[in-house]
Amino acid sequence: MAPSIAVSIDIRAKRFEGATGLLLDGLRLDVSEGEVLALVGPSGVGKSSLLRMIAGLDADFDGQITVFGQPASEAGPPGFVFQDPRLLPWLGAAANIRAVSPATTMSEAVSLLGEMGLSGFETALPGSLSGGMQRRVALARALAVQPRLLLLDEPFVSIDRKLVRELHDVIGRIAEQRRPTMILVSHDLEDAARLADRVIQLQGRPARIIAETRVETRRADRNPARLLEIVAQLDEGSGE
Ligand SMILES: Nc1ncnc2c1ncn2[C@@H]1O[C@H](COP(=O)(O)OP(=O)(O)OP(=O)(O)O)[C@@H](O)[C@H]1O
Numbered sequence: 001m002a003p004s005i006a007v008s009i010d011i012r013a014k015r016f017e018g019a020t021g022l023l024l025d026g027l028r029l030d031v032s033e034g035e036v037l038a039l040v041g042p043s044g045v046g047k048s049s050l051l052r053m054i055a056g057l058d059a060d061f062d063g064q065i066t067v068f069g070q071p072a073s074e075a076g077p078p079g080f081v082f083q084d085p086r087l088l089p090w091l092g093a094a095a096n097i098r099a100v101s102p103a104t105t106m107s108e109a110v111s112l113l114g115e116m117g118l119s120g121f122e123t124a125l126p127g128s129l130s131g132g133m134q135r136r137v138a139l140a141r142a143l144a145v146q147p148r149l150l151l152l153d154e155p156f157v158s159i160d161r162k163l164v165r166e167l168h169d170v171i172g173r174i175a176e177q178r179r180p181t182m183i184l185v186s187h188d189l190e191d192a193a194r195l196a197d198r199v200i201q202l203q204g205r206p207a208r209i210i211a212e213t214r215v216e217t218r219r220a221d222r223n224p225a226r227l228l229e230i231v232a233q234l235d236e237g238s239g240e
Pocket residue numbers: 016017019023041042043044045046047048049050187
């Protein structure tokens with residue numbers, strides 16, 4: 001049986017007030033339930049803007065986006081991990097989760113932090129955590145409401161490569177075990193190659209889909225050599 005559609009995007013036009021020209025013009029894309037989709041493209045192409053439209057945070061465009069069959073602006077908030085972790089600096093890690101999701105019990109928050117590899121850091125203030133750890137708290141916070149849709153906006157920027165790999169593992173585990181539909185925005189082909197089931201590459205103004213690549217290799221089998229091959233395949237697709 002074909003998987004059902006989680007997110008259906010049909011944008012005829014998106015323009016920002018005061019900006020010259022259209023940001024998006026004729027973008028159609030369906031995301032299947034449980035799929036990990038990567039949106040990749042250069043800075044300024046419109047990836048974050050598209051993510052905000054999918055989240056229902058920006059309904060000012062010509063077209064329609066549905067999330068599990070409902071207009072995005074009425075579908076309820078998805079899990080959203082922003083480029084910067086946006087943690088409350090005066091609250092510990094578990095309290096940060098509960099501040100956004102009050103229905104989450106302390107033991108659920110502790111268990112989520114454990115899943116992110118942060119056992120023992122429940123009361124740690126954000127300022128005492130590394131950038132990678134703060135991202136993991138933000139991920140735990142997004143997962144606390146058990147979202148069917150998880151949106152990740154450049155979760156790997158400004159952290160060093162070793163921490164990026166740890167975060168790749170955490171997100172890969174979420175994909176395999178919790179199986180939310182995930183849309184991951186990145187400018188880095190390697191992030192996409194490591195995590196995505198399908199990679200959409202955007203380019204230009206208005207932004208167009210210049211390549212769509214399905215990554216058939218199971219995430220667990222994407223060892224360094226295979227990852228290099230996948231990145232090369234994506235590079236070829238983008239004409240780089
Ligand atoms: N609220 C806004 N008003 C006007 N222009 C905007 C607004 N938000 C974004 N833009 C413009 O839209 C374009 C796309 O921005 P967006 O942040 O979506 O790109 P991006 O691909 O996510 O880039 P980056 O990776 O640098 O965040 C940019 O030229 C940006 O300046």
